[in-house]
Amino acid sequence: MTHLSRRGALGAFGGLAAAGLIGAPRLARAAEFPLKYGNNLPATHPLNVRAQQAADRIAKETHGRAELSIFPNNQLGGDTDMLSQVRSGSISFFTPSALVIATLVPVAAINAVGFAFRDYDQVWTAMDGKLGAHVRAAIGKVNLHAFETMWDNGFRQMTTGSRPIETAGDMEGLKIRVPVSPLSIAMFKALGSAPTSLQFSEVYSSLQTRIVDAQENPLPIIDVAKLYEVQKYCALSNHIWDGFWFVGHGRTWAALPDDIKAVISRAINEAGLKQRDDIRAFNETVQKQLQAKGLAFNRPAPDSFRARLRDAGFYNEWKGRFGEEAWSLLESAVGKLT
Template identity: 50%
Template sequence: MTQTPKIPAAGLTRRHLLAAAAAVPMAGLLTRRAQAAEFNYKLATGQDPTHPVNIRAQEAADRIREATKGRMDIKIFPANQLGSDTDLLAQVRSGGVEFFNLSTSILATLVPVAGIVNTGFAFPDYATVWKAMDGQLGTYIRDQIGKAGLVAPMKLWDNGFRQITSSTREIKTPDDLKGFKIRVPPAPMLTSVFKSLEASATPINFNELYSALQTKVVEGQENPLAIIASARLYEVQKYCSMTGHVWDGYVMLGNRRSWAALPEDVRAVVIREFDASGLSERADIAALSQSLRQDLTAKGVTFLDVNRELFRAALAKTSFYGDWRVKYGDEAWGLLEAAVGKLG
């Protein structure tokens, strides 16, 4: 059985990620079973094998198999092997895959309130993020996911704060976004942020992003640094503006029937181990957000530090915050503002 190197969360670096990827072949981060398991489940992700999501998920799967004495075997399919994010969302609903790690921004197409965590310039730092996600707002979102026919019993994982990259221009102020052709995920909130700032926002699935940038269908995109690095987007982008305009998380979604089929003791192990790996993954992303800036600079990316307050102020002058408050409702918006303060 191939083992993923055990890397302390605080010490996870780009070099460690590449070493882990080499140790775990694409064929999945897929674990060979020594014996037939009672429950054989699939976990699909959209991230490359080098991404902390896959490294930490594999560690959780290994511990789950051990703790259940081989009763449960979870195979991990990274890098959209089983389809695009929107395809996989349909598959986890139908039971084609049992688990799917999906960003809140894409989940919002099915569970609209999941997108509230992506509200433009809402979260100033990680302390505020986890106060909300591990508190009442996170509970509220998971409850709404349940009403949509899925389960989400685990803590949210971290996708990171999103930054803007470009191949054509430096984005330093809100004015620089006007007319800028930027790819966004097929996510209503992110489309709204950039349209409100007068950019030309084009929704494109992640598995088509690299080619869209390479062929200049769009000039730029926005993603956390860990995604920019692991997906090698630096090869087709020149500038990176540290806007931190949106925080994005990952929700571990489960098919309701598959989850109900697990005995209570197995479910408890799954929650415990994925939550433990989730906390490690959070620390990985926070650390990488610092170390990857140096790494990407060496690869030719020019970083631009911007005044985030200028962008937030420009957004506040539009109907953005008021419109989304109406869409989410006073209860959800009140939980958000309880964590982050008054918006708009």
């Protein structure tokens, strides 16, 4: 899934890339603190454009003492590889999605609870507030340093071929493709759907031949994969939000001088805020493009979906998995779920 979307995103993000390209000329003098940062996105993605701007700022404000070298597009391996590398210290920094780092820190998946967030205001209230601090503390317990600003990976939306999704009742019996994620599978089962886990390479043909009737992904992937050719409707459900934690190897971070840490923290956190704006603007552009290609949009209210998940015991089950404290912090930002 991500490989296809990233390749297709190269042109779309070209304008942003012009603002700061990966691979810009490096300082001639060897840095006192060389730092390697790996991620799984192309150099032209807003995450890497903003990260390069942060790297330039770090070099400038530390007078060349610290240098952040960026390795995009899985150059250092896949997510599992890079998570292992940042834990061992063979790379200094990595940006795993919350669902990736949740394999190591289970509570990190709490932002992907179904229909928890109505909009970005609630997302950032939670993740910039006490819930984010709780997750960062849990990340710290596995000897990783998580920066305060979480970077955006977007909301997931649902598309269908036969009928629009207006309420939770429209989910009953719906054959929908989902990724291999226990949280996602549990959510769609609780909604009465028939979730099927398929490789992303199979999604287009499976929709075309009606093996499945629906799928769910962020809008840029729906566009790049041309799923509008085999789907008629898109519900802006915002049913799952995921983001990237910018994490560093704990001992590497602890060994840096305080003044270097301060520069890096400011640069990374402020770049993350700009990346959020980039993603939000890009999603608005993609929606207009998809509408022009014939995809019909609607915006279902989350209330009936939340009620169905509550009645099915979904929220109570995951409250037990994430723990009372984390769940309470989530509900303080989004309202009562259980």
